[in-house]
Amino acid sequence: MAYYFPPPRMFLRVGSQDRRTRYLTNWLACRSAWIARISISNPSPAMGRSWRDFLNNIPANLSTDTYSSTLMKDATDFFGPDFTAIHRADLGQVVSFRGMSLRFDSLKDINNATLRKILWDLYKHNFHCKLVTLDKCVVPHLWLSEQSTRLEEVLQIFPGGAGHSMSAVPFPMRNKGLASSEPTEKRAYVEKLRHVMSSWPGFPQDLADPLLPYTSSPHVWAIKKKLAVFYCQTFFDYFGRPPMLPHQIPAAPRVIYNSATGQ
Template sequence: MQDLFGDDLLATQGDIFSPEGVVEFQGEQISIASLATPPALLVQKITWELFKLGFWYKLRDLDCYLAWGCWDNDTVGREQLLHSIFLGEAGLVMWSESFPLETYGLWNNTLMGCLPYLENFRRLLCDWDDVLPCLTTPLTSDNFTDTKSWEVKRVVTTFYVQTFFDHFGRPPIVPHLLPMQS
């Protein structure tokens, strides 16, 4: 192996894969040795990240397919709309956002807290075929009530899951609320 890859690569692999090795995940240093029995919070963080990224990227893939005209006309604008569904500045970048310590974005517990994210998700879906009539009306602080929030979340979820299934032949991966343990 030394002949193919050189001493530097082998030394790096030794550092990464040795019991004394340390990896970084979301700004936190984690000992490789501790991964044999990982802490519950670390498992939750990794699970959350995988579900979140699976949701983000599959939503993007499906949107590129179903709203290809929007992507052709304004790639940057469509990418910005997609990113505006999710809290954070990183866009669709792996491991770069801190682990949520409270519900936020689409999952925000407050009515006005989830409004901009749900409105942007609704806007994205409106460019897909067979969008449901209740999704064609913009959500504003004037018309957004607890009842309207529940109705739109239910319809958006059902429409997204069914559309995903119709095109991929399986249900989508979506983030879940995890019980927080430290």
Template sequence: MLAWKIADKNPQWVKPGCIDLGYRFPTLTLFTNVTSLEHKKTYLLNWLAARPLWISRVDVHPPSKFPSPQMWRDFLNTISTEQLSSTRSAASKMAVQDILEDDIVHLTCGLVGVPETITWCGMEVKVALLSDPPLQLMHSLLWELYELNFHYELLTLDWVLAANLWSSDESQIGRQTLLYSILPGKSGLVMWSESLPQEVQQLGMCAPDIEVSLPYFNNFCELLSTWPGAPTHLQTPTELDGQGNSLVYEHIFITCQFYVQTTYNYLGHQPSLP
């Protein structure tokens, strides 16, 4: 991502204490960079077991602190919660247990007592195949993780940077509606129980067709327009000109630059962004 490559990643820009710097959800690389086949199977089983309850908790009653990538890695690699040694990894697992709480941690069992098959987005997958999972399973799981990270990072930032727009019930409803309009599909927790995209029209800002992606991008811009230091072009919806749309792509790049730098300044890491 060019916007991340050119962002000023000097740690002095990170504003401590404004937002917890932990990760609301596992990063995609935790699943794509697993070298051990058995570890990959364990990661997938543990995430699929913990996923529904953790999504609900983050949405309804988010904790004050979130796990670091290493804590997520240690949690997803949990084989048993019964016996934890005094190793550094065990200490990390105990720390993440304090964040996720017992009910979620106890859902994870690694390879112990799992069924022969699991169901994910209408697909039945044999657990024995999870060490080399079907591409459709991995694509859909990674897509959802991207959406989860993007949505809740954006929500968390908006709570801080547009706090006055969350101060009353009426303004909060308007802000939530705008936030949900940035991603295609339903709103609220039901958005995470929907079928994953099958058509280009369901890809939102990720759609390769600018005519499909532009309305979602404009909703994104409208939300960002109230943040401190927002570029002035965010105040007005971007329109296609039918002559190459160079201004549209310029606005997209400037918006990405602003969002990426702002996210780094408050979260201290690369944001999830279409």
């Protein structure tokens, strides 16, 4: 399976903490540049193996042997020349991730709360890219014209509408868009998703009616669930595997005992 962003499981199913640290270091070093590249060009997704090979290389591990040279050439060809610069990075430098400043040399001790935020970000971006890709596969005729507004219609499903251009936006304090718990906001984004998917072959007839402003919250939830089922089935039909879905923002850790106050 090919991915536009590293699959989150790469950062969980690792053989050692050192390897996860390498993955995190290299991904955070190139994240902003990669998002910028996707926003202005149309690169092909990379297989999971390619992401692992690329993110598993750090300055100390690079050599002049044939394998390393070939690996770096392949990485440069796919990711672009800007990404070879991360292999010359000073690992003591600070990288910005959604309003947080993270030191590369501290990633080996990354806390669970920060790791969850990085994984949430990867799920979000992968879902955005795969939804666009699936729409191009399902209704390719809607993308053919140079005057087509299909991309804008799809991007409107996501808060901000800009898709990948918000790499420096601070981490959200609440769930937004499709995941919002605010009824009016949720209805608006579920309707945008319903509108885009309504042109897909096999779209359920019981979802044909638009969600109006007075639609009740329980009905919006029911429609969202049916859309999710249809999306997952359609994705499987075209790609032969379940889709990667967005997650709600990680809940803040609860303090159950304060050692300073004894409470």
